[in-house]
Amino acid sequence: MTQHSRNTPQFYLTAPTPCPYLEGFQERKVFTHLVGDKAGELNDLLTHGGFRRSQSIAYRPACDLCRACVSVRVIAGEFEPSRNLRKVLHRNADLVGEMRNAVPTSEQYSIFRAYLDARHHDGGMADMTVLDYAMMVEDTHVTTRIVEYRRRTDSGEQGGELVAAALTDVLGDGLSMVYSFFDPDVDDRSLGTFMILDHIARARSMGLPYVYLGYWIEGSSKMSYKARFLPQQRLSPNGWLRVDATGIAAQD
Known part of the structure; x- marks a missing residue:
């Protein structure tokens, strides 16, 4: 054998x-x-x-x-937020993000559970227990971090209320957003969009060229937000193709 x-x-x-x-x-x-x-x-x-x-x-x-299903990665070094995306950054200027070791906490799970119940109550992850969540975070053989987003304290430092988190892999050429979630009670903050913007800034500061967003599906309302982050590259049978604000793709 x-x-x-x-x-x-x-x-x-x-x-x-x-x-x-x-x-x-x-x-x-x-x-x-x-x-x-x-x-x-x-x-x-x-x-x-x-x-x-x-x-x-x-x-x-x-x-x-x-x-x-088309894989998408944002070109971090060339990204410039649109007027609407700058509004999202301004709306969340009171938040501080910290990249930490991938260690699950009850505080994270509380928000994760509320997020699933509000957004994905009929999805494949709907029945995840606290142990399932711990496995999602800890069961990794690659370089994985969790980025926590908290309100600033009165002193302006981190340490306030947790409102969002993103499980993120650190690759050789970028950050890959594995799963992100947020407190559904502050839905007006556009926290999903904010976390992507923050990861783009983090990748740039770390000298990494890309942020991997997973799959984009043309015509799917669930995936349409990923097309907002330009310039980006989309994986085709001919390799990664660049897509910019003009909508024209060229082979990378």
Whole structure:
């Protein structure tokens, strides 16, 4: 029998299931395990090829009749926020973000639970317990951080109320936003958008060229917000294509 090293990825294909984004379509995914000493290198390589990470699994859509899911990454060094995005930054100027080791807390879970109940009560994560949340944060063999966003205290320092958090992988060429969530009671702050803007600024300050946002699907209202962050690159069969404010794509 052939023996495979933990550092040799084996790929598997899921059975078809209803697509959560496009009605009437079936989705399939190809996935592999991110384990062993080379997990970080493999995660970098697979992310460049359109994979996403979930705990110790890297996956990519592999649907039979559809190629709607398109990987998107923002070009951090060239990004300039639009007037509307600057308003989001101003609206959240009282928040302070801190990138910390990926350690789950009850405070995080409280907001995570409220976020799921308000936004995704019928989704695949709706029944996640505090232990499930801990596994989502801790079950990683790659460089993962959690960015917490808190209100400033009266002294102007961090340490106030937690309002949002983002689980983030630090790649060789960027930050990959694995999952973000926020207090639904402050929905008027546009915190999802704010966290992306903050990650773009963080990537730039860290000398990293990209922020990976996952999949964008043209025509999907759930994914439309990702097209606001320009210039960006979208993964095509011919490689990463640049998309700027003119809407014209050119091969990177």
